[in-house]
Amino acid sequence: MSISKGVALVTGASRGIGRAIALRLARDGYSLALNDIPSNLHGLDSLKSEIENIKYNGHDLKAMSVTADMREEEQVKEMIEKTVKDLGAVDVMVANAGIHQSMQMVDTSSEDFDKTLAVNIRGVFLCYKYAAIQMIAQHQRRGGAPGGNIIGAASVTSKQAWPGASAYSTSKWAVRGLTQASALELAPYGIRVNAYAPGLIETKMVEDYAIDQKVDYNEFVAERSQGIPLKRLGKPDDIADLVSFLVSDKASxxxxxxxxxxxxxxxx
Structure with a gap:
């Protein structure tokens, strides 16, 4: 028997921030739909097994793996449908999946630019859209009860652009605009929409950024930490704690x- 607080779907969940968010929401009592691209299915299945060993109020939680490419509308739609079929609802949507390509604007090809926006904003838009359609239906079936929470992945570069990140910054600024507009449109259904805007976090993406900058990762962390008032990079669990709060009644x-x-x- 599985008794959970609801169902959360997390994209890009096989590692880093997405993985930390999924684990935190599971510990909060949510059943989880775990998404990533097919090449990361092994990481999803490992995370699924870990979540299924978590107890909530003495009961097992359900988890499922669902692969999909966030750039493909039909795949995102099917991801939502499969989550509802297997777990019964979508109460929390965390559109976490994203990519980063470090290059100067003058060196960024149209293909590079389009790829970044396709994942980082088109993918977030599709997640917001199809999660919202499902949550509105749930809101109506539940007699007007609050419809759910949608969370997107923005960035510090969505508020203060960085050199070498023109396409990435553009995509993350767009996430902020989408989040604000969606929050206004979905408020009548009791659906809240927010985003997290992290600085440098200890993830594979930041490791890759250091490689792009041709510096040793440990040296990169030490150097960048000196420019941060709290003198450290963030950890994936820092973001997971924020998401846990944003989807809770304490952030109503x-x-x-x-x-x-x-x-x-x-x-x-």
Whole structure:
């Protein structure tokens, strides 16, 4: 028997921030639909097994793996449908999947630019759209009860652009706009929409960024930490804690926000 707080779907869940968010929401009592691209299925299945060993109020939680490419509308739609079929609902949608290509604007090809926007904003838009359609239906079936929570992945570069990240910054600024507009449109259904805007986090993406900059990762972390008031990079669990709060009743009056979480690197 599985008794959970609801169903959460997390994209890009096989590693890093997505993995930490999925584990935290499971510990909060949610059943999980875990998404990534097919090449990361092994990581999803490992995470699925870990979540299924978590107890909530003495009961087992359900988890499922569902691969999909966020750039493909039909795949995103099917991801939502499969989650509902297997787990019964979508109460929390975390559109976490994203990519980063480090290059100067003048060196960025149209193909590079389009690829970044296709994953980082088109993919987020599709997740928001199809999660919202499902949540509106649930809101109506539940007699007007609050419809759910949608969370997107923005970035510190969505508020203060960085050199070497023109396409990435553009995509993340767009996430903020989408989040604000969606929050206004979905408020009548009791659906809250927010985003997290992290600074540098200890993830594979940041490791790859250091490689692109041709510096040793440990040296990169030490150097960048000195420019952060809290003197460290963030950890995936820092973001997971924020998401846990944003989808909770304690954040019931927060919507349309892109919450900075960057150790003091940038102030809104």
């Amino acid at each position: 009056y927060i919507t349309g926000q892109s919450v900075s979480i960057n150790g003091g690197t940038f102030f809104d």
